[in-house]
Amino acid sequence: MAMTPRGGFDWAAAGRASLRCLCLAAALTPLAAQNDRPPAEALASLQERGRLIALYLQAVDKAADLLKAQGSGAAPSDRTVVIPDREGWRVIYVGDSSRDLAASGMVRKGLSIVAETTFSPDAGQLGTLGLASPPRAASATIQSYVRSLEQAEIATIGRPEGGRPLLEAVVREKDATFTVYVISQQKEGSERDVAAGMGGSVLFGRDFMVRIAASGRQVLSVEKLHDRNTSMSLQPRAPGTPLLHEHDQRDLPAPTDVALVLRHRVLAPLLVLTPRFMFRIDAEGAVTWLGPNPNSKPATSQGAGPASPGRADAP
Structure with missing residues (x-):
């Protein structure tokens, strides 16, 4: 048993020992069992989708920083959506014109574009921030992206593993439906204690994959992607x-x-x-x-x- 100098159990040492045992056991696995392996196509698809989610989250993070630094004259923004396409990714700041701008008589009630920029997934950089003055009505495509995010939140927020703060990414599939990934980073009491002891951590396990109809208004399915929660140290x-x-x-x-x-x-x-x-x-x-x-x-x-x-x- 791994002990600390004060006689306590050394979890880090125990974890390293467990990993060594796993690696050794894997090395001793009969070669015949190696034929039972996942298809290469499945791993490639998994990698591609994971990278797409990460790029979406990166674009949203950078967009928030850009708006904070340069958007002092922008109308209020309620949500940021990222729309990838082959000519470049659009990053759109969306506001609810019915709440703040209807009195101007210049914008239709409903969702409106208050600012926009671009994102290069290869460079990981944003383009120039363009403010819409006055804000202009959001297209049907943009509204369907926003609605799909809203529907995914409604479908998961009240579940035991849901809750804010959230990381979200929405992907439009080839059949025009949406897949929304909702990753909750809400930590319960014991998880907060573990995170505090780690000096910084990220929570795995509170995540959902929500499929939304092409209109963005109908939830087709909700799938929980994990069956247990784990706090991973960022040290x-x-x-x-x-x-x-x-x-x-x-x-x-x-x-x-x-x-x-x-x-x-x-x-x-x-x-x-x-x-x-x-x-x-x-x-x-x-x-x-x-x-x-x-x-x-x-x-x-x-x-x-x-x-x-x-x-x-x-x-």
Whole structure:
């Protein structure tokens, strides 16, 4: 048993020992079992969707900073939406004109664009902030993005694993429906205590994948992506020392796992154990299959399959 100099249990040392045992057990797994592996296409789709979520979150974060620095003359903004396309990503600050601007007689009641910029996913940089003066009515496409986010929030906020603050990303699929990823960072009492002891952490496990109809008004499905919550320390570690994240169900990591590693690269490498497999997520969001889980256990029927990250060909 690993003990501290004062006689307490050393959780860090115990964790490192557990990881060493897992890696050793994986190395001793018979080669015949290596044939039971997830399809390469599934891992590629997972990586792509996780990176897309991370880029969306990055664009929203940078947009908030840009508006704070340069948007003193902008009308109030209630929400920021990011619309990726092949010619460049649009970042749109949306306000509710019925609340503040109807008296001017110059803007229709409803959602309006109060400012706009662009985002380069390759460079990770925003373009010039353009203020709309007066604000102009949001197009039907923009309104459907906003409505899909609102519907996803309504569908998850009251659930036990929901709650603000939220990280959200919305993706329009090839069939025109929306997939919204809602990641709650609301920590309960015990989780706050753990986070405080870690000196900074990020919460895994309070996340949902919500499918929304093309209109943005109808929730088609709500899927919880994890079955347990884990606070991951953001403190630096020795190079190459992995953190351990376990899934009770499903064969693959969640796309939100990839997104959070890209958002907090100090988490890499992240070792993910599912009931059947072991994976590593690196600082670039690459997901590597390491082999069968040496302590594999049968998945329940509800989660036997991987959580679909959405279509890999989404824009």
